Amino acid sequence: xxxxxxxxxxxxxxxxxxxxxxxxxxxxxxxxxxxxxxxxxxxxxxxxxxxxxxxxxxxxxxxxxxxxxxxxxxxxxxxxxxxxxxxxxxxxxxxxxxxxxxxxxxxxxxxxxxxxxxxxxxxxxxxxxxxxxxxxxxxxxxxxxxxxxxxxxxxxxxxxxxxxxxxxxxxxxxxxxxxxxxxxxxxxxxxxxxxxxxxxxxxxxxxxxxxxxxxxxxxxxxxxxxxxxxxxxxxxxxxxxxxxxxxxxxxxxxxxxxxxxxxxxxxxxxxxxxxxxxxxxxxxxxxxxxxxxxxxxxxxxxxxxxxxxxxxxxxxxxxxxxxxxxxxxxxxxxxxxxxxxxxxxxxxxxxxxxxxxxxxxxxxxxxxxxxxxxxxxxxxxxxxxxxxxx
Amino acid sequence: xxxxxxxxxxxxxxxxxxxxxxxxxxxxxxxxxxxxxxxxxxxxxxxxxxxxxxxxxxxxxxxxxxxxxxxxxxxxxxxxxxxxxxxxxxxxxxxxxxxxxxxxxxxxxxxxxxxxxxxxxxxxxxxxxxxxxxxxxxxxxxxxxxxxxxxxxxxxxxxxxxxxxxxxxxxxxxxxxxxxxxxxxxxxxxxxxxxxxxxxxxxxxxxxxxxxxxxxxxxxxxxxxxxxxxxxxxxxxxxxxxxxxxxxxxxxxxxxxxxxxxxxxxxxxxxxxx
Numbered sequence: 028x029x030x031x032x033x034x035x036x037x038x039x040x041x042x043x044x045x046x047x048x049x050x051x052x053x054x055x056x057x058x059x060x061x062x063x064x065x066x067x068x069x070x071x072x073x074x075x076x077x078x079x080x081x082x083x084x085x086x087x088x089x090x091x092x093x094x095x096x097x098x099x100x101x102x103x104x105x106x107x108x109x110x111x112x113x114x115x116x117x118x119x120x121x122x123x124x125x126x127x128x129x130x131x132x133x134x135x136x137x138x139x140x141x142x143x144x145x146x147x148x149x150x151x152x153x154x155x156x157x158x159x160x161x162x163x164x165x166x167x168x169x170x171x172x173x174x175x176x177x178x179x180x181x182x183x184x185x186x187x188x189x190x191x192x193x194x195x196x197x198x199x200x201x202x203x204x205x206x207x208x209x210x211x212x213x214x215x216x217x218x219x220x221x222x223x224x225x226x227x228x229x230x231x232x233x234x235x236x237x238x239x240x241x242x243x244x245x246x247x248x249x250x251x252x253x254x255x256x257x258x259x260x261x262x263x264x265x266x267x268x269x270x271x272x273x274x275x276x277x278x279x280x281x282x283x284x285x286x287x288x289x290x291x292x293x294x295x296x297x298x299x300x301x302x303x304x305x306x307x308x309x310x311x312x313x314x315x316x317x318x319x320x321x322x323x324x325x326x327x328x329x330x331x332x333x334x335x336x337x338x339x340x341x342x343x344x345x346x347x348x349x350x351x352x353x354x355x356x357x358x359x360x361x362x363x364x365x366x367x368x369x370x371x372x373x374x375x376x377x378x379x380x381x382x383x384x385x386x387x388x389x390x391x392x393x394x395x396x397x398x399x400x401x402x403x404x405x406x407x408x409x410x411x412x413x414x415x416x417x
Numbered sequence: 418x419x420x421x422x423x424x425x426x427x428x429x430x431x432x433x434x435x436x437x438x439x440x441x442x443x444x445x446x447x448x449x450x451x452x453x454x455x456x457x458x459x460x461x462x463x464x465x466x467x468x469x470x471x472x473x474x475x476x477x478x479x480x481x482x483x484x485x486x487x488x489x490x491x492x493x494x495x496x497x498x499x500x501x502x503x504x505x506x507x508x509x510x511x512x513x514x515x516x517x518x519x520x521x522x523x524x525x526x527x528x529x530x531x532x533x534x535x536x537x538x539x540x541x542x543x544x545x546x547x548x549x550x551x552x553x554x555x556x557x558x559x560x561x562x563x564x565x566x567x568x569x570x571x572x573x574x575x576x577x578x579x580x581x582x583x584x585x586x587x588x589x590x591x592x593x594x595x596x597x598x599x600x601x602x603x604x605x606x607x608x609x610x611x612x613x614x615x616x617x618x619x620x621x622x623x624x625x626x627x628x629x630x631x632x633x634x635x636x637x638x639x640x641x642x643x644x645x646x647x648x649x650x651x652x653x654x655x656x657x658x659x660x661x662x663x664x665x666x667x668x669x670x671x672x673x674x675x676x677x678x679x680x681x682x683x684x685x686x687x688x689x690x691x
Contacts, residue, residue, distance in 0.1 A: 368476070373513040374523070376473050377583060378501035378530030387526070391517025391566070 044081050052082035053169075056132035062125045071311040071343045072282045076251035077225050080197050081167035084133060090159050090172075091146055099154030099182065108147035108175050115203040115231040119257035119286065126227040126255060130201040133171040147175040150182040150210075158187045158403050163224070165194030174202040178210035178238075187215040187401040191409070192224035192249070202230045206238035206265070213241040215401040219409040220249030222277075229255040236264030236291070243399045246281055247274035247409075254283040263291025263322055269298040272396035275308030275340075282311040289322035296327040301396050303389060304333065304340035315347040316357065323354045331361040334392050418619060419639045423451040426488055426591050426622050427472075433482035433647075434471045441467040443647035444483065449591065452619040456633055456658060457626045459644035460666050465626045466510060468644070469595040473507035474500050487591070501527075502534035506589030510596040512576040515567040520579070523567045524549060528586045552585040556612045574605030581612040592616070593624045598632040610635035630662040645669045 054060045061077065062069040091102060103111075116122050134144055146159070163170040178184060190198050206212055218226055226249045234240055246252040252275075258267050273281035287296050302310035310333060318325045333342045346359040366388050374384035397410060404410050427449040434442040441464050449455055459465050471478045472485065474497035485492040492500060515523070528548070529539040540548060553560060556578040568576050577597055584592055594613065598606055613636055617623055625636060633641075633655065641657040642649045650672060651657065 369513050370515050372475055372497060373509065373515070374527075375497040376501055376507050376509075377523070377527035377587070378498050378534070379526055380498050380530075381496070383526070384498075387518055387523070388515070391515060394517045 046075075046078035049078045049080060049082045053077060053129065056169075057125055057128040058132055059125060059128055068124075068284060068313075071309070072251075072253065072280060074251065074253075076223070076280070077197055079195055079223055079250070080169060080225065081195075083168040085163055085166045085168040085170040085196060087163070087170055089146075090161055094157070094159075096148075097155040097157060099150060099152040100157065100184070101149045101151070103147035103149055103175070103177075105145055105147070108145060111147075111175055111177055111205060112145075112203065115205055115233045115259075116201075118233045118261065119231040119259050119288070121229060121231045121255070121257050124229060124255060126199065126229045126253060127201055129227065130171055130173060130199045130229070133169060133199060134173065144171065145173045145175065148177070150176065150178040150184045150212075152181075153183045156185045156187075156401060156403055158189065158401075161188060161190045161198065161200060163190075163192045163194070163196045163198050165196075165221075167194065167196055169197045169199060172198065172200045174200070176202065176204045176212070176214075178204070178206050178212050180207040180235075181209040182207075183211040185213040185215075185401045187217065187403050189407070189409075190216065190218040190226055190228065192220045192226070194221055195223035197225035197227065200226070200228045202228075204230065204232040204240070206232065206234045206240055208235040209237040210235070211239040213243070213401055215404060216242075216244045216246075217400060217404050217407060217409060218244070218246040218249070218252065220247070220252065223250050225249060225251040227253050230257065232256070232258040234258065234260045234265040234267065236260075236262050239266040239268075241268040241270075241399075243270040243396065243401075244283075245272045245397060245400065248279070249281065250279055252279075252281045255285070256283075257286040258288070260287075260289045260291065260294040263289050263294040263325065266295045267297070269296070269300070270396045270399045271300045272302070272393055273310055274303045274393070275310050276305040278307045278309075280309045280311070284311075284313045284315075286315040286317070287327070288317040288319075289325050289327075290319065291321055293324040294322060294327075295325075296329070298327075298329040299396065300329075300331045300344075301392065302331075302333040302342060302344070303336065303392065304342050305336040307337070307339045309341045310343070312344040313347060314345070314359075316349070316359075318348070318350040318352050318355055318357060320351045322352045325352060325355040325357065327355070327357045329359040332392075333361075333363045334389065335363055335365055336389075418452040418454075420450065420452050420619070423453070423619070424488070425450050427492075427624075428486040429472075429483070430485075431483035432468075432471065432480070432485060434467060434478050434480050436467070436478050440481065441478075441647055442471065445644075445647070445649055447642065447649060449622045449624060451590075451622055453640065454617060454623045454625065454636065454638045455640045455642065456638040457624065457642045457644055457649070458628065458658060458661060460628075460669070463644040464647040465644050466595055467647075469507055469593045469624075469626055472500075472593055473497055473505065498530070501587070501589075502531055504531075504588075504590035506584055506587055506592045508577075508580040508584060508592065508594040508597050510599060512568050512571075512580055514569045514571075516569050518567045520565055520567050521546075521549070521563040524563070524583065524586055527583065531587045549582075549586065552582060555585045555615055556581045557608055558582055573600035574602065574609075577601060577605065577609050578612070581609055581616075585612065585616055588616075588621075590621045591624065592621065593626065595626045596628065597625070598627055598629060606632065607635060630658050633658045643669060645673055
């Protein structure tokens with residue numbers, strides 16, 4: 028039987044491996060075939076770009092090796108990490124998600140290719156800031172990263188992940204985060220890809236009461252970028268703030284499937300998802316919020332704002348609120364708009380050329396999320412590129 | 418200041434314009450020379466604001482006839498940004514809020530666009546900050562407004578001050594101020610009018626579009642024009658504004674009716690009433 032893979036500009040773009048061989052290799056790693064559009068979670072998202080990579084694992088240096096860890100951060104050995112591993116994935120019902128399966132399946136091979144296939148950190152006290160570059164460079168194949176963060180009671184950390192690619196390859200990144208009571212984590216992710224590159228980023232978070240989790244994800248430049256943040260407030264009473272920006276132009280596809288569940292009362296969620304789609308870019312957002320009966324007093328707000336810059340771009344956005352508790356405040360909204368003609372004219376009437384005015388307005392649209400990235404991001408070139416600052 | 422020998426800055430001839438195929442301007446004639454301050458008055462719907470938007474190049478309006486020359490060159494051929502760069506300025510009746518665009522950056526980009534058109538060197542951030550702080554004085558504006566997004570959350574008065582600040586930075590040759598007095602309390606009106614007076618010079622000209630005499634108590638116009646039904650019905654000196662203040666706009670209706678009747682008798686196209 029010949030596997031039929033839809034023709035894409037990425038198919039076989041790398042070292043000549045056929046798309047079907049790559050699809051078979053990925054399926055064998057994950058122990059499950061590539062997702063397809065008959066699956067509800069992948070309805071708008073064609074993973075075909077993944078089949079453009081070479082079927083091999085990329086060997087990468089330990090991203091932590093070059094880092095001097097701030098006080099309060101401790102690297103856990105695989106043995107020390109093992110009791111924690113899988114907890115957050117199980118709690119957020121993430122284990123069967125294809126990107127998680129792929130990441131797990133790639134671990135055996137990655138262990139050989141990478142000196143450290145697991146980045147496990149325990150945070151105690153106020154640990155300050157850390158940046159983790161996760162760069163696949165221009166190496167062909169699949170780069171796999173696995174991150175575990177245990178933030179102890181009352182501890183604080185600001186962490187910026189920088190997944191990046193400069194070639195036809197894919198990054199699989201699965202993060203597990205455990206926030207103990209009163210812990211505070213700001214987790215930024217500034218993910219900048221290149222033509223033909225793919226990012227599968229899955230982030231499973233379990234929050235104890237009184238903890239605060241702020242998650243800012245920015246992705247641009249990937250042929251395919253799939254973000255799956257999944258957060259469980261185990262007993263409610265925690266604060267979750269999600270900020271996301273995805274930019275897709277050319278024929279890029281950016282997809283965020285978020286899931287937030289309150290398993291107890293008085294939890295808080297403030298979610299803003301922004302997307303910019305130009306050319307034939309395609310943006311997908313699915314925001315699930317679960318408020319079971321036990322989650323009385325929940326306050327949740329979700330807003331999706333998309334900017335559609337071309338007639339051929341496409342945006343699919345869907346809030347998915349399931350509210351069983353009756354004493355809650357849950358708001359949601361979604362807007363899809365073009366650049367506002369009055370704003371453009373106002374800028375033009377001050378001598379600013381139409382294209383420059385459009386760029387200013389796009390930057391302004393993006394800035395609302397970008398300015399929330401951890402402070403270290405301000406010095407990064409990709410951010411300036413994203414802001415059109417050359 | 419009336420100076421008959423001063424160069425003509427703006428020459429509007431039989432200007433006709435429509436929005437959504439609905440004719441609004443039906444033959445406007447107006448000549449503005451350097452040094453002059455003109456006021457265009459008229460009721461809502463008379464075409465005053467349309468005139469200002471057409472001159473600035475708003476894409477929603479289509480010019481269906483006539484011509485506009487700016488310092489002898491065809492203005493209507495130019496994109497809105499080009500009109501601004503060569504020295505035409507429109508002060509908006511409702512300045513647009515642009516969340517996320519810093520006011521300071523906006524002012525700097527706009528100022529540099531105008532400067533480079535005039536062959537001047539662009540200003541870097543430091544040089545520009547010096548300039549903007551100096552010009553803030555013109556409208557007594559709090560520097561804190563520079564750090565905010567363009568007009569976002571500004572009060573009506575603050576928005577209008579921000580417009581005059583832009584005018585102070587761009588140093589236009591022809592400034593069209595569309596209902597700059599609307600929504601201002603008397604103190605804000607004084608400050609804004611004071612700014613306009615400070616910026617007026619023998620080299621530039623101002624076109625004030627307004628409903629009310631109260632702005633003209635503070636900025637003395639050389640010419641007053643009354644618009645109705647898409648045309649300038651009558652022009653005169655500042656006494657015309659005072660007369661309007663005294664008698665209201667009822668005479669305008671009578672005059673329009675008279676024109677309509679004359680048009681029927683003479684066979685000329687009548688002015689449309691309404």
